[in-house]
Amino acid sequence: MTDVLPDPVLSKARTVLDVLKTAELMVVTAESCTGGLVAGALTHHPGSSSAVAGGFVTYSNSMKQTCLGVPADFFPRWGAVSEQVAQAMVEGALAHAREADIAVSLTGIAGPDGGSATKPVGLVWFGVQRRGRQALTQERVFTGNRTSVRAQAVLHALEMVQAAV
Template identity: 50%
Template sequence: MSKHMTYVKAKELLDGARAKALRLATAESCTGGLVAAALTEIPGSSDVFDRGFVTYSNAAKCDMLGVADALLKAHGAVSAEVARAMALGAIEHSLVDVAVAVTGVAGPGGGTPEKPVGLVHFACARRDGGVDHVVRRYGPLSRAEIRAASVTQALDMMIDAVDAAQRRP
């Protein structure tokens, strides 16, 4: 996806959150803050974007988001369970209404037969209830392509979550 389309999606998300007086956060591993960067590139994003957690290591996931070490040991960082825990942790460790989490294998190394390069788990949590999970298998794309596609997926999930969320009183 082009940089222009990412900007358009990010602006749509910010405008939707602003209309409902909702606050946003990100919890990112393999994207390293790129989702937060896409949002904060837009002037006025501070109205709705609260914070971004870049939790690249397992220790950071535990320390910053409260992800249980046992969960990481049982399922690995690249899993639906950890993505959900990251999104919920971002909600619990902030005053936001919607939080997205991204964890995956961006490559070019680090893949295994069970968790190949291009496998990315996403979760989006709403304070008013619900955690959505999506898994993508991007295949043998470059690291940059996997990360760019992941930003698009995360923004799409947040747009859907904002659409489904109740307006903050």
Template identity: 50%
Template sequence: MSLFPADIEAEARRIITEFAARKLMISAAESCTGGLIAGALTEIAGSSAVVDRGFVTYTNEAKMDLLGVNAATLKAYGAVSQQTALQMVQGALFRSRADIAVAVTGIAGPGGGSAEKPVGLVHVAARNRSGTILHREMRYGDIGRSEVRLATLRTAFEMLIEVAVTQ
């Protein structure tokens, strides 16, 4: 029995299988998902050939210390922003042995949202060492904390697969 929904487990299995065959490694920088990306991937046997490391950077200090996110970026744009997600993914890639990284930062709720940054807003970024960088601003809505986090996981997996094509 998996800890994750069947579709997420199937995508994790696909990523582990395909990335292992191509000898690609992944790192993940996670804020609102709190380690779920790394957790879902490592739920799959054989993941040690693919998962290099994960960074759970829930606070701004952790984002700066572990990933090198610039304090000025956080001050100007906030933790939940495209700019922060892009710096997180860069830090996850270049502070690891990974070929591909993914980063997520958002507001899972139930509180913490505002008119400008509502609950369900998540920025997801993926990057590979060949220079391909992807970003998506997702607005899942106020669908519940767990649902926002699982939807973010699904998006992150899609983007890992998408960015792997150009690696």
């Protein structure tokens, strides 16, 4: 899985693991458009089990509901790629991974299809939350092909986790 991630992303994952280990914190991921690549980048490195609790790959809306508790009415109201869903995903990940201290979520449109005028290909919503604190959401629009969008999204998610420590 990590063969699609460039070395700078894997290097950032190593840095994030070191920061998490030093702080004695565990992370959980809730991923849609990246399909587990954030967790894959982190667990690519030996010793990651001391900082990675696990991850949820919730590609479909029904999986987001079942595994993370995203309310069903969020999808018709705001769409799967929205601030509200990213926040619900990160909150759900923390709620379901009790050993995790930090959660990160991603939901987006990696392409090449699926974009619209209001939600273009490359749009990704992120959420990060440290247990006991308010969730932070961010929106980014990345350029390039599907592989590039996903790699950029993974890198940004890792940066958000590092900032949350």
